[in-house]
Amino acid sequence: MAFEPPRRVVRALAEAPHHGADEAGDWLERLPELVRRAVGPRELTVERVQAPGGRSSVVLLVRRPDGTPAVLKLAPPRARPASERAALRHWNGRGAVRLLDDPREAEGEILLERLRPDLSVRSLPEAKALLEAAGTLRRLWVEPPGGHGFETVGARTGRQAEAMRAGVPAAAGTADVAPLVDAALAVREELLAAPPEERLLHGTFRQSKVLAGERVPWLAVGPDPVVGEPAFDLARLVRDRVEDLIASPSGASITRRRVKRLAESLEVDQERLRGWTLFRAVESGVRALRVGRAQDAELLLEFAGWL
Numbered sequence: 001m002a003f004e005p006p007r008r009v010v011r012a013l014a015e016a017p018h019h020g021a022d023e024a025g026d027w028l029e030r031l032p033e034l035v036r037r038a039v040g041p042r043e044l045t046v047e048r049v050q051a052p053g054g055r056s057s058v059v060l061l062v063r064r065p066d067g068t069p070a071v072l073k074l075a076p077p078r079a080r081p082a083s084e085r086a087a088l089r090h091w092n093g094r095g096a097v098r099l100l101d102d103p104r105e106a107e108g109e110i111l112l113e114r115l116r117p118d119l120s121v122r123s124l125p126e127a128k129a130l131l132e133a134a135g136t137l138r139r140l141w142v143e144p145p146g147g148h149g150f151e152t153v154g155a156r157t158g159r160q161a162e163a164m165r166a167g168v169p170a171a172a173g174t175a176d177v178a179p180l181v182d183a184a185l186a187v188r189e190e191l192l193a194a195p196p197e198e199r200l201l202h203g204t205f206r207q208s209k210v211l212a213g214e215r216v217p218w219l220a221v222g223p224d225p226v227v228g229e230p231a232f233d234l235a236r237l238v239r240d241r242v243e244d245l246i247a248s249p250s251g252a253s254i255t256r257r258r259v260k261r262l263a264e265s266l267e268v269d270q271e272r273l274r275g276w277t278l279f280r281a282v283e284s285g286v287r288a289l290r291v292g293r294a295q296d297a298e299l300l301l302e303f304a305g306w307l
Contacts, residue, residue, distance in 0.1 A: 008051070009058055027076040031058065034074055038109045042102070044072060050117050057081075057222075061114065069114035070100060080224060081108050083150060087200060087225035088112075095139030096202075096220045097211070112221075115211040121218055122207040126241060130262070133207050133237055136218050138266055141199040144227050150200065153228025154192050160283045161185055163290075177286065180304050184282035187275040191229075196269070201226050201233040207240045231268045235276035238262060239303055246299050252306040259307075278307040 010028065027034075035058075039046060043065045050059040050071075057075035064070055075081040088099040088110075102111040121129045121136075144150060164181050202209070203224040213219040226232070238258055245251040259277065263270040285300035 008055060031074070034108070035060070038072055038074060038106065041104050042072075042111070044070070046072075059117070061117065071097075071112040071114050071117075073110040073112060075108050075110070077108065080151075081110055083225055084223055085110055086145075086148070087150070087223050090145050090200065091140060091142070093215075093219075094142075095136055096223065097213075113213075115213045115219055115221065117211060119212040120208045121210040122240075126244075129207050130237070130240070130258070131265075132218050133205075133210050133240075134234075134262060134266055136210050136220050137202065137205055137233060137237065140202050140205075140220060140223075141230050141233070144198070144200040148200075148227065150225050150227045152198075153195075153201075153226055153232050156203075156226055157188055157192075157279065157283075161188060164283055164286050177289070177301060180282050180301060181286060184279045184304070188279050191231075191272060191275050191279075196229050196272075198227050199230055201228055201230065203233070204236065205233055206236050229272065230266065231263075231272040232276045232280075234262055234266060234268055234273055235280045238273065238277045239281055239300075242299050242303050246302055251303075255303065255306050274307055278304055281307070 035046075038044075039060075039062070044060075044062040047061040047063065050061055056079040057073050060072040060074070062070050062072045073081075075084070085099060085105070088096055092098070093113075097115055098113040100111045100113060121133045123129075124132065164185065202220055203226040204222065205220065209222050210218050210220055238255070239245070245255055248254060259274050260270055262268070263273045281300050281304040285297045285304060288294075288297035288300060
C-alpha cells in the first residue's frame with residue numbers, strides 16, 4: 001500500500017538522542033514493509049492513517065475480517081510497545097482503551113479497540129476537560145502486577161536528570177535556566193527520598209490522551225507506563241493548555257489553584273504534586289531547548305517559574 005507517515009511522527013522521532021534518531025530513521029524507512037507484515041496476516045482492511053496520530057507511533061484505522069472497526073498501532077522499540085501492551089492488558093479496559101485478542105502479538109504491533117480518534121477531552125471547556133481527564137486517570141492507578149517489568153519513576157527521572165545536567169550548558173541562552181534546573185533536581189531528590197505507595201501509572205497523561213469511546217464516555221490511550229506515585233502522573237495534567245495559561249494575566253494564580261484543586265479531588269499530596277509538576281515542566285523545557293524548540297521551551301520554563 002502507498003504509505004507516508006504523519007509529519008508529527010517523523011518530527012518527533014528526529015528529535016530523539018543521536019543513536020535513538022538513527023534507529024528511528026531505520027524504522028521509518030522500513031515502515032511500508034512493517035505495515036504490510038502487520039496487516040496481511042491479520043487480514044485487516046486499512047481505512048486510513050490517523051493524523052496527527054501519536055508522537056512516536058503510527059496509528060492505522062482498520063477493520064477486522066468480520067468488519068469490526070479496530071486500530072492497529074505500530075511503534076519503534078524506543079517507544080516501548082511491549083510495555084504499553086503489558087499495561088493495557090493489566091488494565092483490561094478499565095479507564096483505558098482495550099487491547100484486542102490478537103493471535104499475532106509481534107513486536108511493535110498493537111491491535112486495539114476503535115475509539116473516536118478525532119474527539120478528545122481537550123475539545124471540552126477547560127473546567128469540564130480537567131474533571132473528565134482526572135476521573136479517567138484515577139481509574140488507571142491500580143497495583144502493578146506481581147513481578148512486573150515496568151520502569152520506575154526513579155529510574156525514568158534519573159535518566160532525565162542526567163540529560164538535564166548535560167543539556168543545560170550546551171543550550172543557547174540558558175543563563176536563567178540553571179536555577180530552575182537546580183530547583184527541579186533538588187525537588188526530585190526530596191520526593192524520591194520518601195515516596196508513598198506505588199501504583200501503575202499512565203506515564204504520559206494529558207487531555208489529548210483521553211478519547212471518546214462507546215462502552216464508556218472517555219478512555220485513555222497511548223500510555224508509556226511507569227510504576228510510582230500518582231502525583232507524578234497527575235503533574236503532566238496540571239500544565240495542560242500551557243499556552244492559554246501563559247497568555248492569561250492571571251496564569252500564575254490559575255496554575256496554583258489548579259494544583260490545589262487536582263490534588264484535593266484525587267487525594268494527592270499538594271506539595272508532592274507541585275514538586276513533580278516543577279520537575280516535569282523543567283525537564284520538558286530543557287529538552288525542548290536541546291532540540292531547538294525555543295518557543296515551547298520558553299512557555300514551559302515560564303510556567304515552571306510560577307511553581
